[in-house]
Amino acid sequence: MDTRLTELTAWVNQQPDFAGATLTTVAGDASFRRYFRALAGDRRAIVMDAPPAHEDCRPFVAIARHWRAQGVAVPAILAEDLARGFLLLEDFGDRLMLSALTENSADALYRHAMNELLRIQQTPDTPDWRLPPYNEALLDREMALFPDWLIEQQLGIGISDRERCMLDTSFAFLRESALAQPTVTVHRDYHSRNLLIRPDSPAPGVIDFQDAVRGAVTYDLVSLLKDCYIAWPEARISAWVEHYRQASAAAGLHHADADTFRQWFELMGMQRHLKAAGIFARLALRDGKTGYLADVPRTVHYLVQASSRLPALRHLHQWLLQTVVPALTALTPPDPLRADHAG
Secondary structure, three states: OOHHHHHHHHHHHOOOOOOOOEEEEEOOOOOOOEEEEEEEOOEEEEEEEOOOOOOOOHHHHHHHHHHHHOOOOOOOEEEEEOOOOEEEEOOOOOOEHHHHOOOOOHHHHHHHHHHHHHHHHOOOOOOOOOOOEOOHHHHHHHHOHHHHHHHHHHOOOOOOHHHHHHHHHHHHHHHHHHHHOOEEEEOOOOOOOOEEEEOOEEEEEEOOOOOOEEEEOOHHHHHHHOOOOOEOOHHHHHHHHHHHHHHHHHOOOOOOOHHHHHHHHHHHHHHHHHHHHHHHHHHHHHHOOHHHHHHHHHHHHHHHHHHHOOHHHHHHHHHHHHHHHHHHHHOOOOOOOOOEOOO
């Protein structure tokens, strides 16, 4: 018996307008959190169950209230019980941006998503929950997930001392680039599965922001445009990046020219994709969430593409091509719903 769900249901039923509400499961995420939809007559809301032993709701609550006050489209908090890890939230529906993306819809959807991202990046720090910095230690810890979880544990590939040295040098190069960029508010997981299409507004609903930090200006942009769950042709990515470069420069977030900004974008993307590929392997091995393995080949392909353009990373590029890519054939074939739009 799920005693926690019983307790959660009783709590929801105590909230105004939700007496007698029924809870149905909503697709979860890559954490210990669970989500349900509460229905009571014509009232509906999302219920977050975040076990305090594993999750801390305080960042979510503080950031949600502050960002919403700044005009960012995050869900309103209708009720909270931080001690038990229960939240009742505004319901943005089920239509993920990922499911709505097509060749014809992409330009408009990404334009709206970039407009919302610009709002987030201009949001000042949360007064009662200061965002931590995306510092050297955090960047390094994230990149280490790639060799530790994907290469050695998931793929079973041993890493020689020489290869370890090459990885250390490459990671240092990526770290220094990230730390040299202008800093802004960073959502840290700004992509098509954390953005919801809303019927009453072109601005997407933004979720899963509790890990926000202060970091590089290109981080969220690369999360969005080099999404681990869908890929686009280079020409379209370049046009979107340049659009955002101009918009963010006009907002005073940086003074980079097109070539500099694109290099920031490529290097930041490599750091993120190293992290993401490692996390996907960890989710499969540690948590039994094997569905994410379908997205590893796409994520590694981004690494291969980006490293091919950067002479300083030629040894990493060769190692990825010769050692890592062939081993990926053993992973689950990509989900057709997470298609690559290569044409």
